[in-house]
């Protein structure tokens with residue numbers, strides 16, 4: 001834990017010696033200033049040096065030595081020991097905490113800035129492009145440090161580095177007689193139902209496979225109607241399920257389908273009762289793929305929180321929507337950093353069925369560094 005202390009002495013040298021004596025040689029100087037003590041309104045006082053010093057693990061330099069002799073002349077008249085009032089202590093503690101936070105902030109900023117200062121040429125451009133697209137500074141730095149300053153070399157490297165970080169997992173090949181169950185989960189309004197419609201259209205019309213639909217979003221009538229409209233256009237069976245028993249029955253009814261797509265109602269992940277329902281539905285469904293669908297226009301903080309709630313439910317793909325509207329698609333990299341699951345689909349518009357691609361066929365390098 002970082003410790004921050006202040007030392008006052010008539011000269012800089014004396015203050016420093018006292019600090020290093022107490023905190024060890026690892027101590028770093030945070031601030032060095034002259035202050036006036038005594039006198040009225042700062043007049044007629046004398047000037048002393050005030051050093052603010054921080055150390056991570058105090059290792060008293062004097063620990064192994066004989067106790068230091070008391071200073072011949074104390075630099076400051078020592079106030080008689082008396083219990084300090086609580087308010088005073090509180091104040092000091094608060095001040096220490098603020099100082100400690102300031103030092104940590106400074107140290108971090110310096111590390112980041114120092115790292116990015118080393119970047120030259122193409123590597124520096126990559127760093128700036130990543131930052132501009134919402135990639136977190138630490139991740140942008142990690143990536144750019146792998147990249148050559150030479151453009152030709154760097155271009156090949158960045159493709160490789162992003163491919164490594166953004167592994168995607170294409171759906172298992174679907175063929176007649178081997179059924180695949182794919183469920184989409186995620187917060188409200190991210191585009192789950194639209195994505196289900198896109199997938200349903202692609203697999204039934206382009207691939208000529210038989211597709212069945214299940215929706216557990218029975219909370220809102222409009223939600224069922226939305227999916228029913230698509231199901232009717234594509235002549236696909238749609239079953240709405242309320243309970244885990246319904247889920248088991250629906251699976252039996254659709255057992256001849258090559259692909260079963262499961263739509264779920266958007267959940268506020270802080271609503272524990274509805275999250276529990278979803279957990280139970282998934283436990284019976286046992287999907288081959290469970291995609292957490294997230295919108296690239298969403299607030300990153302919410303996204304990270306959602307991730308924590310949905311991952312334990314067996315999410316094994318990350319799919320993203322609204323790439324067409326996103327100003328910070330770097331969320332893809334930030335989310336992947338927090339979760340080992342591979343990418344599934346990337347959706348880039350409202351259009352059903354065209355605006356969707358498997359992640360491995362999406363040009364993520366273009367999306368993340370613009371070239």
Ligand SMILES: Nc1nc2c(ncn2[C@@H]2O[C@H](COP(=O)(O)OP(=O)(O)OP(=O)(O)O)[C@@H](O)[C@H]2O)c(=O)[nH]1
Pocket residue numbers: 187188189190191192193194195217223264265266267321322323324325347348349350355
């Ligand atoms: N721009 C854009 N809009 C999209 C995309 N995908 C879905 N949308 C739109 O997002 C809105 C919500 O889509 P839905 O599919 O209803 O979202 P949902 O996740 O099913 O919502 P809930 O069922 O309420 O949780 C609709 O207006 C969609 O047209 C996309 O890739 N880009």
Ligand SMILES: [Mg+2]
Pocket residue numbers: 192193194217223263264265266
């Ligand atoms: Mg929906």
